Amino acid sequence: MEIGIVGKPNVGKSTLFNAMTLLDATMAPYPFTTVKPNRGVAAVRVPCPHVERGTACTPGNAACRNGVRWVPVALVDVAGLVPGAHAGKGLGNQFLNDLSVADGFIQVVDASGATDAEGNPVPAGSVDPATEVDWLGDELAYWVAGLIEKEFDRQVRKAELEGAKIEEYLEHRLTGLKISAGSIQTALREAPIDRTRPSRWSAEDLLQLSRVLLTAAKPRSVALNKCDRIGNDRADQLAAAIAPVPATPTSAEAELTLRRAARAGLVTYAPGDPGFSVLEARRLSPPQEKALHEIQALLQRWGSTGVQALLESEVFGRLRQVAVFPVEDETHWTDSRGRVLPDAFLxxxxxxxRAVAYRVHSELGEHFVRAIDGRTHRALAADHPVEAGSVLRIVARR
Ligand SMILES: Nc1nc2c(ncn2[C@@H]2O[C@H](COP(=O)(O)OP(=O)(O)OP(=O)(O)O)[C@@H](O)[C@H]2O)c(=O)[nH]1
Ligand SMILES: [Mg+2]
Incomplete structure (x- = not known):
């Protein structure tokens, strides 16, 4: 599972990335700070099944705190995209290829309207961030259309001569983008184009198809970032204007400050918490004290920094992910080394x-016999749909 962080320059993409991963990607108050992609790992919260059994777990890939398991999610933060990027504006759109395997996108906007389309600082309120959602969608569509266009004419003529279906060409072109055959079918059905005559598709038709493909295959959520600079009413207005794309007010800066302060042992805070407590007031410098005071007021006003809520709305709401806990012993919920519920993944x-088995190990998928539900001890056939929080033993031929 990977999520791409996109948006115009200077809106706080790298700050959000750092807040979610605790890494140190460069952040600065001017456009095009990020050129090469930043990659890291964030985490989403699920209940840890160890609580049901009353035995402690032995976390491997996903930390467990107070019965909450933090399941990893890969993130990639890229350069800023400007209107006209597909025609070479700004840093162009080649760098979008770094997002090829992203399952979905988080688009960051400067909700305070103090950043113009090229990422330059302007007086607050001079830009309407809601308009960015449309043009950024268009830029993403130009990118996908550009990938389809390569060899399109030749392949379409060949396909029509050989009586092959356009679906096959599209599947071939789009596997690198992790766009499934199902999404291609949906897009061909829903896009306002004549699916029977691909050889007559115009550039605009390809763009329409790409727009629908992206909606079907790469769900997007919006971060109304820098919410520390706007009122709650403004956030509601923006969210209404951006709908049906879901938007969450965030302060990436506040989240980053809190997480770094927690790492330094100055406060207790976990992502998503509605508050924090200062551990060592004596160690705080006056600026730190002032910053934490402001964050306290922010949390009271918004309920949280919004960062964890945004990530989880993308992962669970938009991408409909569930956590699975593979084990080798379905009675004790342990792996071969006796570790209890070592790993969790989405x-x-x-x-x-059976597809879950492939995710654990390709050999387990290939030699799959059945799975066993760790709670009911029932055997599950290959096509049985996995449920949220499943503890599963995969039985495979040796
Ligand atoms: N007030 C406020 N400022 C923020 C917030 N998040 C980021 N910033 C500031 O916005 C500026 C840009 O942040 P970056 O994270 O570098 O933005 P970016 O979108 O990655 O920028 P590029 O890499 O240039 O595209 C920095 O000065 C940040 O401190 C926030 O939540 N509130
Ligand atoms: Mg950046």
Missing amino acids: VPAGTPV
Whole structure:
């Protein structure tokens, strides 16, 4: 599972990335700070099944705190995109290829309207961030259309001569983008184009198809970032204007400050918490004290920094992911080394258990016999859809 962080320059993409991963990507108050992609790992919260059994777990890939398991999600933060990027504006759109395997996108906007389309600082309120959602969608569509266009004419003529279907060409072109055959079918059905005559598709038709493909295959959520500079009413207005794309007010800066302060042992805070407590007031410098005071007021006003809520709305709401806990012993919920519930990972809700087996190890998928539900001890056939929080033993031929 990977999520791409996109948006115009200077809106706080790298700050959000750092806040979610605790890494140190460069952040600065001017456009095009990020050129090469930043990659890291964030985490989403699920209940840890160890609580049901009353035995402690032995976390491997996903930390467990107070019965909450933090399941990893890969993130990639890229350069800023400007209107006209597909025609070479700004840094162009080549760098979008770094987002090829992203399952979905988080688009960051400067909700305070103090950043123009090229990422330059302007007086607050002079830009309407809601308009960015449309043009950024267009830029993403130009990118996908550009990938389809390569060899399109030749392949379409060949396909029509050989009586092959356009679906096959599209599947071939789009596997690198992790766009499934199902999404291609949906897009061909829903896009306002004549699917029977691909040889007559115009550039605009390809763009329409790409727009629908992206909606079907790469769900997007919006971060109304820098919410520390706007009122709650303004956030509601923006969210209404951006709908049906879901938007969450965030302060990436506040989240980053809190997470770094927690790492330094100055406060207790976990992502998503509605508050924090200062551990060592004596160690705080006056600026730190002032910053924490402001963050306290922010949390009271918004309920949280919004960062964890945004990530989880993308992962669970938009991408419909569920956590699975593979084990080797379905009675004790342990692996071969006796570790209790060592790993957790995310798959789309309803994934067949055999596909889950492939995710654990390709050999387990290839030699799959059945899965066993760790709670009911029932055997599950290959196509049985996985449920949220499943503890699963995969039985495979040796
Ligand atoms: N007030 C406020 N400022 C923020 C917030 N998040 C980021 N910033 C500031 O916005 C500026 C840009 O942040 P970056 O994270 O570098 O933005 P970016 O979108 O990655 O920029 P590029 O890499 O240039 O595209 C920095 O000065 C940040 O401190 C926030 O939540 N509130
Ligand atoms: Mg950046």
